[in-house]
Amino acid sequence: MAEVRFDGRVAIITGAGGGLGRSHAMLLASRGAKIVVNDLGGTVDGSGAGSSEMANKMVAEIKAAGGEAVADAHGVDTAEGGQAIVKTALDAFGKVDILINNAGILRDKSFMKMEEEDWDKVMAVHVKGAYNVTKAAFPVMRENNYGRIIMTTSAAGLYGNFGQTNYSSAKLALVGLMNTLKLEGARYNILCNTIAPIAGTRMTATVMPPDMVDKLKPDYVSPVVVYACSEECTDSGVIFVAGAGYFSRAAMVEGPGIVLPAAKGITLEDIRDRIADIKKLEGAQPFGQANDQVARIISALSKAG
Numbered sequence: 001m002a003e004v005r006f007d008g009r010v011a012i013i014t015g016a017g018g019g020l021g022r023s024h025a026m027l028l029a030s031r032g033a034k035i036v037v038n039d040l041g042g043t044v045d046g047s048g049a050g051s052s053e054m055a056n057k058m059v060a061e062i063k064a065a066g067g068e069a070v071a072d073a074h075g076v077d078t079a080e081g082g083q084a085i086v087k088t089a090l091d092a093f094g095k096v097d098i099l100i101n102n103a104g105i106l107r108d109k110s111f112m113k114m115e116e117e118d119w120d121k122v123m124a125v126h127v128k129g130a131y132n133v134t135k136a137a138f139p140v141m142r143e144n145n146y147g148r149i150i151m152t153t154s155a156a157g158l159y160g161n162f163g164q165t166n167y168s169s170a171k172l173a174l175v176g177l178m179n180t181l182k183l184e185g186a187r188y189n190i191l192c193n194t195i196a197p198i199a200g201t202r203m204t205a206t207v208m209p210p211d212m213v214d215k216l217k218p219d220y221v222s223p224v225v226v227y228a229c230s231e232e233c234t235d236s237g238v239i240f241v242a243g244a245g246y247f248s249r250a251a252m253v254e255g256p257g258i259v260l261p262a263a264k265g266i267t268l269e270d271i272r273d274r275i276a277d278i279k280k281l282e283g284a285q286p287f288g289q290a291n292d293q294v295a296r297i298i299s300a301l302s303k304a305g
């Protein structure tokens with residue numbers, strides 16, 4: 001079978017100066033995509049002034065491997081930054097087909113010690129950052145009737161992680177953004193999916209032993225991300241989990257539930273007595289959109305009479 005190619009496609013990858021973004025960019029470039037390497041060049045916690053060094057270095061690396069790329073050192077965390085990143089793509093390559101929202105920072109602290117600034121900064125880079133760049137890229141994709149958008153979530157957001165209330169809130173917000181973008185983009189052939197990666201990078205180097213970092217190369221995550229950026233991908237709204245060769249799908253699901261006779265009045269004791277059935281996940285299913293859940297509830301109520 002022919003290989004998956006990106007000839008003529010233009011991809012923006014935010015935070016592509018190192019780690020996962022670098023790996024996504026290298027793979028996309030090796031398959032023919034023209035790349036905008038965005039990276040503010042900051043520290044893991046997003047403090048201090050940025051520099052264009054990281055983005056420039058990556059562009060040199062892509063070019064040395066025979067690829068095509070331009071550097072962009074704007075921060076994703078402002079609306080102007082988002083617009084400027086997309087302008088870099090338009091000026092250099094005339095369009096945007098692919099956007100991988102990957103830029104990120106960490107400000108881990110227990111909730112008791114969390115300062116407002118740590119909360120706001122993490123929200124600004126992850127949530128507002130993905131919004132800012134997507135907001136600028138979406139009209140271009142719509143105009144061209146083609147788009148592939150990736151959000152980067154985390155197990156911390158999907159399941160929780162001690163010391164990461166800001167990060168886990170931000171990361172799950174991106175799933176919400178995907179859930180609705182997939183609906184609004186569908187008629188324009190704009191697909192939106194999410195990656196929940198596990199990789200040894202500078203971000204995780206402090207919490208992972210060196211041998212584990214080695215087993216968790218970002219290169220092992222990128223194939224599913226880049227596949228989701230391809231013309232061959234028809235999925236939208238999927239959360240892919242990837243790390244060290246493990247691949248799976250995570251999803252928001254709802255259990256089959258129960259119906260209690262509302263007209264007779266529902267007591268606290270009714271809930272207590274049926275709590276195990278209410279919580280049951282056997283037979284749980286994901287929904288394509290909010291209305292599908294409403295339809296399921298109406299159907300359950302009518303079946304119960």
Ligand code: NAI
Pocket residue numbers: 014015016017018019020021038039040041042043044046054074075076077101102103104105125129152153154155196197198199200201202203204
């Ligand atoms: P990394 O620190 O190597 O990459 C993040 C990049 O984003 C850095 O190069 C940084 O300079 C850039 N960046 C930070 N703020 C920016 C801004 N305002 N504008 C533009 N660029 C900015 O870390 P890693 O691990 O490669 O992270 C990539 C993404 O994957 C992040 O969103 C992270 O939260 C997410 N992630 C990573 C996991 C892992 O196991 N490494 C697990 C789950 C999620």
